[in-house]
Amino acid sequence: MKRFSFCIILFFACLMHADAQTNIVSFNNDQGLLFFNASDSIPTAYEGSPYWDKEFKTALLSCYSKELKPEIRYNAFKDEMEFKKEGKLYYLEKKDSCEIVIDNKQYGFFAYPFDGKIRFGYLRRINPNTGTYNLFAREMIAFQEGEPAVTSYREDKPAKFYPEKVRFFIKTPTDMIAIPEKKKDLERLLADIAPDIASFFKQIDFKIKEEASLLELTQYLNALSKK
Numbered sequence: 001m002k003r004f005s006f007c008i009i010l011f012f013a014c015l016m017h018a019d020a021q022t023n024i025v026s027f028n029n030d031q032g033l034l035f036f037n038a039s040d041s042i043p044t045a046y047e048g049s050p051y052w053d054k055e056f057k058t059a060l061l062s063c064y065s066k067e068l069k070p071e072i073r074y075n076a077f078k079d080e081m082e083f084k085k086e087g088k089l090y091y092l093e094k095k096d097s098c099e100i101v102i103d104n105k106q107y108g109f110f111a112y113p114f115d116g117k118i119r120f121g122y123l124r125r126i127n128p129n130t131g132t133y134n135l136f137a138r139e140m141i142a143f144q145e146g147e148p149a150v151t152s153y154r155e156d157k158p159a160k161f162y163p164e165k166v167r168f169f170i171k172t173p174t175d176m177i178a179i180p181e182k183k184k185d186l187e188r189l190l191a192d193i194a195p196d197i198a199s200f201f202k203q204i205d206f207k208i209k210e211e212a213s214l215l216e217l218t219q220y221l222n223a224l225s226k227k
Helices: 006-019 183-190 197-203 211-225
Strands: 024-026 034-037 057-061 071-075 080-085 088-092 099-102 105-114 117-125 134-138 141-144 160-163 167-171 176-178
Touching: 071 099, 105 134, 105 167, 105 176, 134 211, 167 211, 183 197
Parallel strands: none
Antiparallel strands: 024 034, 034 088, 057 071, 057 099, 071 080, 080 088, 099 105, 105 117, 117 134, 134 167, 141 160, 167 176
16 A cells, blocks of 8 residues: 655645636635535436435534534535535535534545545544544445346346445545555554554454554554654
8 A cells, every 4th residue: 555645635636626616606705615516417216325314414614614504414425515505406615624523423625545546535534633643434335327127027226325345544644544454564554653563453453444443543653652
């Protein structure tokens, strides 16, 4: 797995932000709050949902006035924060300086390594925002097209949304590290930060795919940073 320099990441984030300045909907401009027109290409008939929770809920946004509490929901399929105004659907402007809290879940917009490439999107924060090292999760929902029955003896397969495996990331002061599939690969990635990381893994019966183990690891790294 590779580490990505945040100098490069921020450069691409700026380019992405500049390209996004189209179809802007004016909303509460005195607060600097911008939303973009949402084009809905989701089919009318499907199983599952593109949302973890399809209800719009009052949200807190760190980059805007505390008095402004819009109702937002997270579209995990499109990786967008949705807002409804006068019956129309909009997406919240993506800003890397803005954290969004919906129903006690805290999201931030980041650049992160994903299958050898850099992606930009929302990650859910797992640990409190108080340490040098922070744990994030990318919770994704995928879409599968429907298939018509090839014979009269079979039924049509409906289109469906389904959850993909959760991807975890640890943000260091300089990098965003994607948690790999194997523990030995994670040991290699963290060797410079914590030379005795292998012994720590043995102490807690570390399971690389479990959020609880990764949270303990993040707490351990934060404790080391204070020494």
